[in-house]
Amino acid sequence: MSNEERDAYIPSDVEGKWQSRWEELGINTFTREEIENAEDPFYNLMMFPYPSAEGLHVGNIYAFTGADVHGRFQRMQGRAVFEPIGFDAFGIHSENFALKRGVHPMDLIPSNIRNFTRQLKRTGGMFDWNHVVDTTHPSYYRWTQWVFLQLFKAGLAERKEAPVNWCPSCMTVLANEQVVGGACERCATPVEQRRIAQWFFKITQFAQRLLDNLGTLDWSDTTRIAQTNWIGRSDGARLRFPVLDAGGADTEEMVEVFTTRPDTVFGASYMVLAPEHPLVDRVTNDADRPAVLAYREEAGRKDMVARQKIDKTKTGVFTGGYCRNPATGEPIPVWIADYVLMGYGTGAIMAVPGHDERDFEFARQFDLPIVRVVAGPGDGADTPLDEAYVGDGTLVNSGDFDGLAWQEGKPRITAWLGERGMGDLEVNFRLRDWCISRQRYWGPPIPVIYCDACGPVGVPEKDLPVILPRVEDFKPDDTGVSPLARVESWYKTSCPECGADARRETDVSDTFLDSGWYFLRYPSTDFDDRPFDAQVTKKWLPVNTYIGGNEHAVLHLLYSRFLTMVLHDLGHLDFEEPFEVFRAHGLIIAEGAKMSKSKGNVVVPDPIIEEFGADTFRTYLMFLGPFRDGGDYRPEGIQGPFGFLHRLWDTALTAVDGAPDPDVERKLHQTIKQVTEQLPELGYNTAIAAMMEYLNAVRAGGRRATRAEVEPLVAMVAPFAPHVAEELWERLGHRESIFVGANWPGYDEAKTVSDTVNIAVQVNGKLRATVKVAKSTPESDVISASRADANVARYLEGATERKVIFVKDRLVNFVVS
């Protein structure tokens, strides 16, 4: 074998060598002692994957690499970086796959996890394989059940019969979030409504805190805004409208409405109740009852797709009943219509067609009176409305309140009604309680036992985990109960309190509960007698940096925050926000669309790693666009980073001793500065570009690099291309791994500055020349040097100079006419 052959860069050799070396050295992994005693701990978290049968895809690797670069960068600055990985393996996705393929999930998941593990190791992430979490393992879901019990004991888990979204194809209840446009997000079947007794977590009690804390978090703005919108605070009032009897006299009964525009109450010309509203029966006139009942039944039958169609014409029926408008004193008719939702506010509205688009449309449809109570600029009190007016203006036709800006009228009118007990300011949230019940098989059984005498009783913590039994027939049916309800031997038990015959809860919990606390478990996987150790948790949490996709901006992140807040309040944690810093990365796009099986544009990573190596692949992924924005995956693009690593290899191995070239050295310090500043901001693409530019400068004119020039570059490349950096680091004479100790290069600010600068010379803002002068050359000298340029002189000749703009070390602009 010749020298040349031996020195060729063969990625697979280098990567195989260092992956085994890292494993031998245990440099990625912590022992329990290291976890307990680490100095300068840094918890670097990324969103754990669902281990699909298809294996790791490019999107996963993109996300993990971006987070891994961050972790390796922190580590090279001397911090003890804990970078765990795990598998979010429960849930409908794997269950449906298992059903389709006829494999039991208990067999499927372990083999998927093995495959993922193999792939993850191949990509060169510095995962702590000593602290892996698998949500389907009893040693994990034991504690998921424990979390449930904490909420249960605290009264924050509640069983109630509630209308739920039912997917007739998946035969399961769906969370609101799993309903997309009224259809099941998995199978696109229109969702129906069913009433089933479910377990809910009372997240709505925390709505305001979840909202308030957002202001204290260092999170991507997009994510914070998404959560704010999801929580959906709206400030308004609860107003009461007395129900009138057949003779038109007030009864004791009130229809309560929530409105954000109490100032428009004088314009409320009718009311609408949701079809399911409990007062519908009371209000309905006998003559109108058949029509009302028919409408209500039809609304109940309609699937969510049909009901949510916004562009459909509004439907509704008159109940024959009336309420009294508490502001005007006038009777107004009460209708029912399915554009009013039982799930928001009070399930009833006062309709102000003059100033609400939906009410306007409805009023037009059914010929109901439209009253103007807000006058915009140029409007009179009775200027007719041909559409709802929702802009600014002053109140009209509103009694004593005429002339007020509507914003002022809002508290004033509410207070006025409040004097008579007819109104109070109220805040409403869009956030719903979290339904965690799933009538499925593949999840952790909810640890509750039903006893005829004692009611629902939590499984005693000492009896956890409630093991999910292996059941061969786990296919859901349309009974609406979990397949576990068919396993009598499993669900028959005795009451932990009175010992009587009892029955287990047969529903399992939502996957979001598994992922809602996994970050608490990672550092404590060494402890099997507690969910998370107090000391270890104190040391490592909250998480320093969490990097993940914005598709989880709302649900996963909100549920994690909620559970952390609850565990804090219950005394289990001393912090209430789990993630100090959250950064959302973008999406990898291929052929103009998000990668998906249905589009057929999924890129399988293994062959690419096979051909180019993980280092090149990682560097390419980080280079193809700003990490926060994602980018286009184009197979040809990988040549750039591939060539870069090859050139780096050649340059490092042919480096000579000697003093660095001054120009190169300046460029080096500039590059270190730039890269060091950009990595914390996840500016990976520009950091890589800067390193490429530096390497080009080092090699310019075919010169050989000195060690001092190339060694810092090897270190800077290490977070992106860890294997090749290790190899070169070793070949440059280092005994220890580049990831042991603080090997991130420093820079000297003074050495980043050049002693000459190029000044742009403009005439009337157009570039006419550049002149090279010493740094900090005084204004007058720069200007005379600029005039001396022939091209500039050409433009100045015969023109009248109005003024000269001078920007030190940057530009001169002659303003002439």
Next chain:
RNA sequence: GCCGGGGUGGCGGAACGGUAGACGCGGCGGCCUCAAAAGCCGCUGUCCCCUGGGGCGUGCGGGUUCGAAUCCCGCCCCCGGCACCA
């Protein structure tokens, strides 16, 4: 409809209000090699005279400024999310 994020060469993308197009892909021409891989050198927004220049150029239309991809106003288009939330 509402909320985010965008529109810059053939392509991915760079640009504290100050030399638009860094870096890379692709393309063209050349070198090295038995050959391939890897590597190296030069050119590469566009149009016009071509020594050196000049015109035009960052979705469209206005504005502010000595100077605008960047700031302001009004539009158009694309992507993602939410969607009858009162």
